[in-house]
Amino acid sequence: MVIDPVCKKEVDEKAAPGGKARFWGKVFFFCAPKCRASFQRDPQKYVPEDEGEKEPGYDPRMFLGDM
Ligand SMILES: [Zn+2]
Structure with missing residues (x-):
């Protein structure tokens, strides 16, 4: 299990209902x-x-894509 960074609930990373996002x-x-x-x-x-x-050249658009 991992922690949803927004609401701090536990989420099963293999079946996350809200999906996932990459950041940094x-x-x-x-x-x-x-x-x-x-x-x-x-x-x-x-x-x-x-x-x-x-990171140098940090660009907020980098993390907007889904995996
Ligand atoms: Zn949540």
Whole structure:
């Protein structure tokens, strides 16, 4: 199980109802499409700064795609 970064619920990463999104090279799983949409709108709100290094040339569009 992994933790949905938006609502902090446990999500089964093999069958995440909300799908997944990649951010800063990490993959996050969501309990509902609503949570994923919130995350994609403002991912930095849900990922602590120290968990993700901003890469040179950081581009917010990088993480908007689904896997
Ligand atoms: Zn959620």
